[in-house]
Amino acid sequence: MINQSWVDIREDLEATVGKNNYVNWIEPLELSGLDNGVAVFRVPTNFMGNWVSRNFGDDIVQLLKSSGQAVSRLEFSVNAARSPKRATAPKAEQISEVPVSSAPRKKAAVARSTGTVPGAPLDARFTFDSFVVGKPNELAHAAARRVAEGGEVAFNPLFLYGGVGLGKTHLMHAIANQLRTQRPDLNVVYLSAEQFMYKFVQALRDKKMMDFKQIFRAVDILMVDDVQFIAGKGSTQEEFFHTFNALVDQNKQIIISADRAPGEIKELEDRIRSRLQSGLVVDLHPTDYELRLGILQHKTEQHMLKDPSLHIADGVLEFLAHRISTNVRVLEGALTRLFAFGSLVGREVTLELAQDCLADVLRTSDRKITVDEIQRKVAEHYNIRLSEMIGPRRVRTIARPRQVAMYLAKQLTSRSLPDIGRRFGGRDHTTVMHGVKRIEELRISDSQIEDDLELLRRALEA
Numbered sequence: 140m141i142n143q144s145w146v147d148i149r150e151d152l153e154a155t156v157g158k159n160n161y162v163n164w165i166e167p168l169e170l171s172g173l174d175n176g177v178a179v180f181r182v183p184t185n186f187m188g189n190w191v192s193r194n195f196g197d198d199i200v201q202l203l204k205s206s207g208q209a210v211s212r213l214e215f216s217v218n219a220a221r222s223p224k225r226a227t228a229p230k231a232e233q234i235s236e237v238p239v240s241s242a243p244r245k246k247a248a249v250a251r252s253t254g255t256v257p258g259a260p261l262d263a264r265f266t267f268d269s270f271v272v273g274k275p276n277e278l279a280h281a282a283a284r285r286v287a288e289g290g291e292v293a294f295n296p297l298f299l300y301g302g303v304g305l306g307k308t309h310l311m312h313a314i315a316n317q318l319r320t321q322r323p324d325l326n327v328v329y330l331s332a333e334q335f336m337y338k339f340v341q342a343l344r345d346k347k348m349m350d351f352k353q354i355f356r357a358v359d360i361l362m363v364d365d366v367q368f369i370a371g372k373g374s375t376q377e378e379f380f381h382t383f384n385a386l387v388d389q390n391k392q393i394i395i396s397a398d399r400a401p402g403e404i405k406e407l408e409d410r411i412r413s414r415l416q417s418g419l420v421v422d423l424h425p426t427d428y429e430l431r432l433g434i435l436q437h438k439t440e441q442h443m444l445k446d447p448s449l450h451i452a453d454g455v456l457e458f459l460a461h462r463i464s465t466n467v468r469v470l471e472g473a474l475t476r477l478f479a480f481g482s483l484v485g486r487e488v489t490l491e492l493a494q495d496c497l498a499d500v501l502r503t504s505d506r507k508i509t510v511d512e513i514q515r516k517v518a519e520h521y522n523i524r525l526s527e528m529i530g531p532r533r534v535r536t537i538a539r540p541r542q543v544a545m546y547l548a549k550q551l552t553s554r555s556l557p558d559i560g561r562r563f564g565g566r567d568h569t570t571v572m573h574g575v576k577r578i579e580e581l582r583i584s585d586s587q588i589e590d591d592l593e594l595l596r597r598a599l600e601a
C-alpha cells in the first residue's frame with residue numbers, strides 16, 4: 140500500500156523537481172517502510188539521503204500525506220552494497236559523509252561540515268569601491284552589482300569575459316566580498332577553473348568523488364574564474380557540466396569568467412557552450428582613455444591618503460593614460476613604480492621624470508600600435524584608400540581622416556611630430572601639429588568625431 144503510494148507520488152515529484160533532479164535524486168530512492176509516522180528510505184549514500192532530505196524532503200512528506208499516508212518525517216538508511224547511481228566514484232563507505240538529518244535547509248553547514256570549503260581566498264582590496272566604472276565596463280559592473288545583492292537569481296549564469304587585466308577577477312572578488320559581509324548565510328565559493336580541475340583530480344585520486352560532489356552542490360553562489368582553462372579537458376568538463384546543472388536546477392547563482400566569449404572557446408563541448416550562453420553574457424571592453432585616467436586618478440588619490448608628501452605634476456597621469464596599453468595591470472604597475480620613485484627622489488614627479496622612470500613600460504606599449512596600423516584602420520573606417528591617406532590630396536573627405544590618423548599616431552605611439560610627418564608622405568611637423576590641434580578642437584564641438592576616435596582607439600587597442 141505504502142509502496143504503491145510511493146510509485147504514484149514519484150510521478151508527481153518528477154513534475155515538481157524536474158527531470159534531472161528526478162533521475163539523479165529521486166529514482167535511486169527505495170521506500171522500505173513506514174513506522175510511527177516516519178517514512179524510511181534506502182539510499183546508496185548518506186550524502187544522497189542528506190541531499191534529498193534538505194532539498195526535496197518537504198515535497199516528499201507533503202505528497203505522501205496527500206496520498207493518505209500518516210507521514211510526518213523521513214529517514215534515510217544507507218544501503219552500502221549499492222553504488223551511487225551516477226557517481227564515477229568508489230563505494231559509499233569509503234567516503235566521509237555528513238550526518239543524515241531531516242532538518243530543513245542548512246545549506247552552508249553542509250559544505251563546512253566536511254572541513255573543506257572549496258573556494259580560493261579572496262583579495263580584500265578587490266571591492267566595488269575600488270573598481271572604477273567607465274563606458275567599457277559599465278554593463279559588466281552593473282550585472283556584478285546586481286548579483287552581489289544576493290537576491291533572486293536574475294540571470295544564470297552571469298558570464299563575464301574580456302582580455303587580460305581588464306577587471307574580471309576584480310569584479311568576481313567584489314561580488315564575493317560583498318556577499319560574504321552582507322549575506323553570511325549564503326555559501327559563496329570563488330575559485331579558478333584550474334583549481335576546480337585540481338580539486339576534481341585530487342578527489343578522483345583519493346576516491347572522494349562523493350565528497351567533491353557534495354561540497355560543490357551545497358554551494359549557493361559559485362564563481363569560476365578563467366573557465367577557458369577547462370576546454371579540451373574531458374572529464375573535468377564533464378564534472379563541471381554536472382555541477383553547473385545541479386546548481387542551476389536548484390536556482391543557485393553561477394558566475395563564470397573567461398578571456399573570450401563562450402562561442403569562441405575552442406574545444407569546449409557544445410552542451411557546455413550553450414549552457415554558458417544561456418544566461419547573461421557581458422564583456423569588459425578594452426579600457427578607453429577616460430577609464431584609464433579615472434583608474435590612475437583613483438589609485439593616486441588612494442595612495443596620497445597614505446603618503447601625502449607625494450606630488451605628481453599636472454599632465455603626468457593624462458600622459459600615462461594616453462600612452463599605456465589597455466591592460467589595467469600594466470597601468471597599475473607603472474603607477475606603483477612612479478610612487479616608489481616619487482618617494483625616493485622626494486620631489487615632484489614631472490613628466491620628464493615619469494618618462495625616464497617608465498621608459499621600458501612606454502617602449503613596450505609603443506610596440507603594440509604602429510603608425511602604419513593606425514593609417515590602415517583609419518582609412519578602412521572612412522572608406523578611403525591607404526594611398527590617399529599619405530598622398531597629396533587636400534579635399535575634406537581625405538584630409539579629415541588624415542588628421543584623425545595623425546592625432547591617433549600622436550596619442551597612441553611615441554613617435555615625434557617630425558617622425559609622424561615623414562610617415563604621412565613626408566609632411567612637415569607643423570602640418571602634423573596643425574592636424575592634431577584641429578582634431579582636439581573638433582572633439583569638443585563634433586560628437587561624431589569623438590565617436591569615431593573612440594571606435595578607432597578601441598579597434599587599435601583590442
Ligand SMILES: Nc1ncnc2c1ncn2[C@@H]1O[C@H](COP(=O)(O)OP(=O)(O)OP(=O)(O)O)[C@@H](O)[C@H]1O
Nearest residue numbers: 269270271303304305306307308309310434467468
Ligand atoms: N575598473 C577598474 N578599476 C580599478 N582597478 C581595476 C579595474 N580594472 C582592473 N583593475 C585592476 O587591474 C588588475 C587586473 O585586474 P584583474 O586581475 O581583475 O584582471 P582579469 O580581467 O581577471 O585579467 P586576467 O584574465 O589576466 O586575470 C587588478 O589589480 C585590478 O584591481
